[in-house]
Every structure is written in structure tokens, then in C-alpha cells.
Amino acid sequence: MTDAVPRMPGFLWRNPDPRRSYDVVIVGGGGHGLATAYYLAKNHGITNVAVLEKGWLAGGNMARNTTIIRSNYLWDESSRIYEHSLKLWEGLEDDLGFPILFSQRGVLNLAHSLADVRESKRRVYANRLNGIDAQWLEPAEAAEVCPILNVSPGTRYPVLGATYQPRAGIAKHDYVAWGFARRADSYGIDLIQDCEVTGLDVRHGRVTGVRTTRGPITAGKVALAAAGHTSVLAGMAGLTLPVQSHPLQALVSELLEPVHPTVVMSNAVHVYVSQAHKGELVMGAGIDGYNGYGQRGSFHVIERQMAAALELFPVFARARLLRTWAGIVDTTPDASPIVGLTPVEDLYLNCGWGTGGFKATPRAGWCFAHTIATGRPHEISAPFTLDRFTTGALVDEHGAAGVAH
């Protein structure tokens, strides 16, 4: 929190007009789309690429998430992809040659009931078998990590302990996006803003291009990385997906002195809190229950989230709310992502990251680039193909992922 926020040059990428044809068109200029473009160029030498963004770069969920990065997921498949992602985060600043303010300040996931305690310990053991740094902390130990956390037994949902992943943390989301964008641009990739895709051209079961608000573009391959809007885009190619779009709200306080040294998450009372480098308390909630594309949610969700935050952190009682917002998250039936091929040839899918896509940004881009370049899923993302909703091989991460990220 004491890190100086670096100054940025005026322009980090060109702002080109779309050309009429590309080898690969990526739809969605958020974190995943930009990371995919970067790794297509860096790992596979594919640079005749456009990233199409209907608004401005990284102005959707990339600007709306709570920037938590961790890998303490239950199942082998998930811990592999998120731990690989965390390892990329650990070298990302050097790789991009750009400051991203990645701060490994640890994450506490609180347990509030006997069932929580058992589930949490099981997750710690599973994490350790997968080589992930995980510890079980008793309430007093959790309070040593985060002194402002109220661990007194008299609360409505007392803290009975917590899992702790010291290597987890936060990063500055804008800088992450800009770092990927700058490097993708330097490879000659066109980052095209204010360019909404209005149709997908499919001939004989194969995608051949996109129609946009800035004219048609032919493409050898089309890759969707549009989070909450993926269902709408896939529908343009006649695909229906096991994805539902929900509002996910977050909020920040005014700038405060450093008081919160780590990240605290509670699935049971539906709040997660960290303090950004500038000093805002950043808090997220659970998703709103209904489907929604409006980038806003219902007030009662925030009200309950604040009640939970106040019980866990009485010191926040006089902090003032600065602003609230919502992103549109693409949830799946098993709370795991969908990365891979589609029934339409040359159309690729990266979606379903739901409430937790930010932490996966580098590895999602890495795996998606591999999938696009080779026409085959990357081994790390192979368990997350669309097929699992036919075979039944779900990766049920509701325990570790379903509510809070």
C-alpha cells in the first residue's frame, strides 16, 4: 500500500482501424482476450491478429473485479490451472516489462461453522497434495495475520478458523491489462476499440468471419473471450451454451490509511475484502440471483454484504462508501470455466470463468492461445472443454469458487 503508483506514458498502444482480414480475430478486449493475443504472438508466432472490443480496452469485468489472485481450489483439475496461473503471475511483471503491482499478501478463507471447518481442512490437505501452499489457522492465528479481523466468539457467525495461502494476493487490474495490451501491440497485433461484433459468418459448419459495427472482417479463426456476453455471441453461430449471465457487485470505500494487510474472504457470509494500493477498501459480494446484463445489481445484496463486512471488521463502521458497480459474470453449472473447441469449426471458446476470471488471466490466455494455434485443447485446460456437459465429467468447484473470488 506504500508502493508508489508508477507514472504511465501517454499512449501504450496504437489505436488502429480494422483491416478487412486477419488470421485470428479475438472477440473481447478484456484481460483474457489481451493475454490470449500476447501469448499467440509470443508462444506461437501468430501476429496477424485483431482483438475486437465493443467499448474500451479492459472496461468490462477487467475493470470491475476485486483483483484477488489465489490457487487454493479443491479439485486437481482446478488447482492445476489456477496454480499454473499463479506461477505465471509470479513472473509476469518481468515477462511484460511493465509494473502490475502484484502483491503476494496472502488470502484467508474463513470458516464459520463445523461444516466449514471440515470442508476447509479438506481443501488444505488437497492443496498440499497438489504442491500448493496452504495452511489451516486457528482463530488466534488468523488474527495474527489480519489484526483487524474480529475473531471474538460472540458474533453471529463466529470465525472458527481459516485457510491461509501466503502466496495469494492482488494486482492492479488496469496495469495488468495495459501490460498485455502494450506487448501485444508491439508484436503488431491490432487492438480495435469501439468495434462491436454484430454477427458471425458460418458457412458449411465453419466460421469465416465476423460482422461488426465497423464493417465485416474475414478471419481464419474466431476466438470468443467475452465473459458475460458469450451466450449472445455464441447464439450468432447457432450455439447454445451451459452459461448463465448474472450481475456480480463490488464496491470501494474512500481512500484510507493502510489497515488491512491481507485478503479476507468468507463464503458463508458472502463478503471478501482487501485494501488496494491507493488505500480503498475493495469489497465483493455474491452474485445477484437473477440473470442480468445491466452491469448493476440489487441494493439488498450490497446491504447484506456490508452487514457481513461490519461484523468481521468492526473498524470499518465509520468508513464511507465511495462507489458501487456490477460486472456481468458468466456462470456455469459446475462453477468451472469452458475453454476449447466448439461444434463450429475454427470457432473457439473461452468463457464460464464466472466470478473468478481475473486470477486466471495469464494462464487462460496461455491455454486459449495454444488451443487456437494448434486446434487442440492445452493439457491444462483439457478438463474444461464443452464436452463435459455431455460426458458428465464435471469439475464441481462450488465449494472453493461458487460464491466469492
Add this chain to the structure above:
Amino acid sequence: MQLLTCPWCGDREEAEFRYGGQAGVPYPADPRALSDAEWGRYLFVRDNPAGPFAERWVHSAGCRRWFTAVRDTVTHEFLREAP
């Protein structure tokens, strides 16, 4: 807080209701006749439009009855309710 109109109880606060997702998804007439892909589609795939959407709600903290409403998923505006 957003008010929802229960067909039986009238306008009530949203927190009294629970969401039930897409309306009008019938149980397959002959489940044994379905392929794995068709069964998977029935289990896991629902419409997800940006715009008007016919969906199920239950007035769980009131009369506890279910109803179908058409709501715009972009504006969150309820267009009509029907039992």
C-alpha cells in the same frame, strides 16, 4: 429496493422472492430415448438472452407460490407477470 409484483400478493420487495430461471422447460417426455448430448442439454443448458426473458419466480417469503414473469435482462424491468 426493486419491487416485484406477485400475482396473488401484489407489489413486494425483491428480497421476498427467489429466482427460478428460464420458464417453460419441460421434463423430457421419454428420457430414456435421449442421447447423452440431449440429456446434457436438458440438464445444463438454458436460454441466456440479453433482453426479454420468460422466467420463474417464487414468492418464498410470502404466499410461497410460483409464477412466470417476462423481464428485460438488460434493464431489469418487469414487462408482465402471469401465474
